Amino acid sequence: MRKQLPFAITLDPGTSLANQTGSWRTERPLYVDRLPPCNNACPAGENIQKWLYHAEEGDYERAWQVLMEDNPLPGVMGRVCYHPCETECNRAKMDETVGIHAIERFLGRQAWEQKWKVIFDAEPSGNRVLVIGAGPSGLSAAYHLTRLGHAVTIREAGPAAGGMMRFGIPKYRLPRDVLDYEIQRILDMGVELELNVKVGDIEGAFEKEGFDAVFVAVGAHLAKRIDIPAHAAGKILDAVSVLRGMEAGGEPPQLGRRVIIYGGGNTAMDVARTAKRLGADESMIVYRRSRTEMPAHDFEATEAEEEGVIIHWLRTIKQIDETMVTVEKMEIDADGRPQPTGEFETIEADTLILALGQDVDTAFLERVPGVDIAKDGVVQVDTRMMTGRTGLFAGGDMVLAERTVTVAVGHGKKAARNIDAWLRGESFENPEKHELAGFDDLNTWYYDDAPQTVQSALDIVRRQTGFEEVLKGLTEDNALYEARRCLSCGNCFECDNCYGICPDNAVIKLGPGDRFRFNYDYCKGCGMCAAECPCGAIKMVAENL
Amino acid sequence: MTEETALQRVKFYQTGTHTVGNRLIDKGARSVQSSMDRSNAITSGHRACQGCGEALGARYALDAAMRAAEGQLVAVNATGCLEVFTTPYPETSWQIPWLHSLFGNAPAVATGVAAAMRRKGRSEVKVVAQGGDGGTTDIGFGCLSGMFERNDDVLYLCYDNEGYMNTGVQRSSATPPTARTATTPALGDAPGNVFGTGKNLPLIAMAHNIPYVATASVAYLHDLEDKVTKAMHIPGARYIHIMVPCPLGWGTASDATIHIARMAVESGLFPLFEAEHGEVTRSNKIRRRVPVKDYLAPQRRFAHLFKKGQEDTTRIARLQRMADANIERFNLLGERESP
DSSP states (O other), X not given: OOOOOOTTOOSOOEXXXXXXXXXXXXXXXXXXXXXXXXXXXXXXXXXXXXXXXXXXXXXXXXXXXXXXXXXXXXXXXXXXXXXXXXXXXXXXXXXXXXXXXXXXXXXXXXXXXXXXXXXXXXXXXXXXXXXXXXXXXXXXXXXXXXXXXXXXXXXXXXXXXXXXXXXXXXXXXXXXXXXXXXXXXXXHTTOEEEOSOOOOOHHHHHHTTOOXXXXXXXXXXXXXXXXXXXXXXXXXXXXXXXXXXXXXXXXXXXXOXXXXXXXXXXXXXXXXXXXXXXXXXXXXXXXXXXXXXXXXXXXXXXXXXXXXXXXXXXXXXXXXXXXXXXEEEEEEOTTSOEEEEEEEEEEEOSEEEEOOOEEOOOHHHHTSTTOOBOTTSOBOOOTTSBOSSTTEEEOGGGBSSOOOHHXXXXXXXXXXXXXXXXXXXXXXXXXXXXOBOOGGGOOGGGSOOOOOOOOXXXXXXXXXHOOSOSBOOOOHHHHHXXXXXXXXXXXXXXXXXXXXXXXXXXXXEOOTTTOEEEOTTTOOOOOHHHHHOTTOOEEEEEOOO | OOOOOHHHHOOOOTXXXXXXXXXXXXXXXXXXXXXXXXXXXXXXXXXXXXXXXXXXXXXXXXXHHHHHTTTOEEEEEOSSHHHHHHOOTTEEOBOSOEEEOOSSOHHHHHHHHHHHHHHTXXXXXXXXEEEEHIIIIXXXXXXXXXXXXXXXXXXXXXXXOSSBTTTTOBOOTTOOTTOOOSSSOSOSSSOXXXXXXXXXXXXXXXXXTOSEEEEEETTOHHHHHHHHHHHHTSOSOEEXXXXXXXXXXXXXXXXXXXXXHHHHHHHTSSOOEEEETTEEEEEOOOSSOOOHHHHHTTOGGGGGGGOTTOOOXXXXXXHHHHHHHHXXXXXXXXXXXXX
C-alpha cells in the first residue's frame, strides 16, 4: 500500500535511469578491431599483436601457441627473418620499433626448454599429400597440412632437411641445433620425411602412388653465372656451393688468403663473412652499384664491415688473369642504372666467388602437362598457389616472390589451406582484412617512452674467427619488457580507459578477456571514449536519424 | 622467501600508469574507476552535456571517497550544474546519501552534518561537500573560509570549470584572463576577462593552514584518486580543487574534454600539487611540456586571441608568462630537488 505523503510532496523520488539520454546521440561509438601494421606486413601472416598480448602477461606458452598457428619455426624466424613487421611498427614513430624478432626467438627458446607441444585437433581426412622439398616452404606446408588432418610425406633430394635454412644461411646467423629441433618437432607430429630422394615423376606420384595432392617447393639452387674473360683462369666458385660446402661435414671449402665475392645481395654478405671466418685475410665484395641500390639489407652490410669485410662499391669485373682481377669503375645514371666509366683498377685475389643470384631447376616439371614455366624459370601459380596441373601446387623460391624464409613459410601455409579446401571440393576464402590501424588512430599520451632492448652481440674477434651465433637472445626480463612495448595498435587490450572516462557510465565492463559493451540507452555520443582510446579500437559512426 | 618472478620484477607496462586500468598490475594497485564494483556515485541518465568534465570529475572523486570511507559517506552539494543536472525533480542520479540546501552554504551544512554524526557516535561516517567554482570561490566563500578556520572535519571538493556555466556562462572569480563569457564579451581593446583579478582558491585555502590542500585534474585520474584517498584519511578541514573542462562554456568539442584538461596541466597553466599545513609538499612534473597556445587555441572562449592574421601575441605571451611563473613556483619541470 502506498504510504500517505505529507502535503506538497506529490512524487516519490525516482532514479535518473528513467531518462534515457541515448536519444541525444548523433554519433555512436563502436568497438572495432583494426589491422595492426605488423600483422599486415608479416609474409607468414602471423598475428603478432595477439601473441604479444599473451607474452605481455607472461603467458609465454599461450603466446607460442598463437604464434604456432601461423609459423612452425619461431626459433628460426626470430633469427633470420628480415622482420618487415618492425619496419612498419607504429612504435617507430614514437621512439623505436618493438623488437618483435627478439621476442619471437625468446618464445622459440622457451618452447624448446619447456618441451611444449602444438595443440591442434583435426580428424584424419584420409587424404595423402606429397611435399617435394624440405625447405622452409615444404616444411611449413607439411606442418599446416598435418594440422588440418592430412597425411604428409616429404621427399627431399638433399641429405638433410632445411633447404636454404641449412645450405644457404651460415651457422653464425642460425645455429643448427635450433633448426634441427624445430624440424624434428614437425616430423614428430607425424610427417614422414624421405631424404636423398629426387622426385622425377610427378604424374607417377598422383597416378601410381595415389597421392591426392602434391606441393612442390624445391627452391632455387642453380647459381647464376656470367662470362668473364680469363686469360689464365683463377679459382672461380659460386656462392651456393661455397655455403653448401660448409654443411657437407668434411673439410670446409679452400678459399685462399684473398677472396673476392661478386654481388651485392644477402648471399654475397653471407659468403664474405664466411670467408672471413675461414681465415681469409682479405674478404672483398665487388658490387656494380652503390650502397643505396644493393639488394642486401643494410644491417648485413654493416655487420660484414664490422667484421672487416671490404666492400668495393660501383665496380664490375672485366677480366681475370690468374690472381689479377681487373675491375671497371661505374657510375649511377639518372635512371639509377650503373654505367661504365672507362676507368680500370686491379685487385689481387686467390678466389672469385660469384653471388649473382639463383635459378630454379625446373627440368622435372617440364614434362608435367599444364605446368607453365616462365622464361626466367619461375613456375606460374594461380591465387591458390596451384600450377596449371590440377592438384599440383608450388611455392617458395621457385614461384614469383621475394626469396626469403618468411615468404616461403607463408607460401607453405597458404598452399596448405588451399590444398585442404581443394581436397574438400571447396575454395579457401581469406577472411576480409580489417582497416589498417595507422599511427594517427592512436592516442600516444598513454604510452610511456621506452627505448628498444638491445640484443647483445658476440665480440668482434670471435665473430672473425668462428661460427658462433653473433646475436644473443633476450633474458626473460628483457623479453617481457620488450613485449610490453607493443602498442596493441587497433586491438583492445582492456586498459579500461573507455570504461573509466565515460561521463555517463555508458560503458559496461564485461570482465577479463571479455572486453566491454556500450550501453546505448545512455551513451550521449560525446566521443570521449574514442578520443582517449590509446590503441584506436573505438570508432565513431553517424547515427541514422 | 620465494624468488621474484619476471612478472613481479618488470615494472614497465605498455601503457605505463596513464590509462584508467591495467590488467598487468596487482589488483590492489588498480584505480577505483577500473573496478567493476565502483560505486558509480552518479549513475546514468543525468542531464549533463555531452562530454561533461564535471560529471566525470565528481564521479572520480566520490567513487574514490566511497572506497576510502568503505561506503560510509554523506555528500553535501552547493547549487550549480552538478546539482541541477543530477536532480531534476523527481529524479536523482545520486547513489550515495546526498544533500542540497543553498548555493552559498554547502560548507556550513557539511559542518553541521559532520557535527551531527559525531554527536550520534557515527564517527565512521565521513562527510564531503562539493560545489562548482561559483559556489566555492564566490557565493560560498564565506562559509568555506569559516569551515577552514574552524578546521571542521569535512573534505571540500571544488569542481572548477571557470565560470557560471549552468546559468549561461557568466564570469566567476575563477575565470581566467582573456576568456570570453557572457559578462566578459570579446569586445573592445581588451576583449574577454581582464588580467590581474580573480582568486586562486587553493592558495587561499593554504593560507588557512588547514591540514591538506591539493589540486587535481580529470585528465590525471590516478593522481586525483590518490589525492582524494589521502585526504579522506586526514582528519580536519581538507580542500581539493579539481579542474573540469566545460565543452559548452569553453567552446570545445565534446570529445576533447580530457585532452583540454591535459593541456592545461602540461602547459603549466594549471599546476598539480599538494600542500600540508600551508606548505607545498609535492608537485606533479610535466611529462610533455606544451606552449599555452596548445591549450588556448582549441577553445572558442579564447578565439579572439587567434584571429587569422592578427594573433594577439601580446596577451598570449602574458598568459605564457603566467604558465612559466607556475612552472618556476611549483617546480613543475623538476629542476629543483624539493618542491
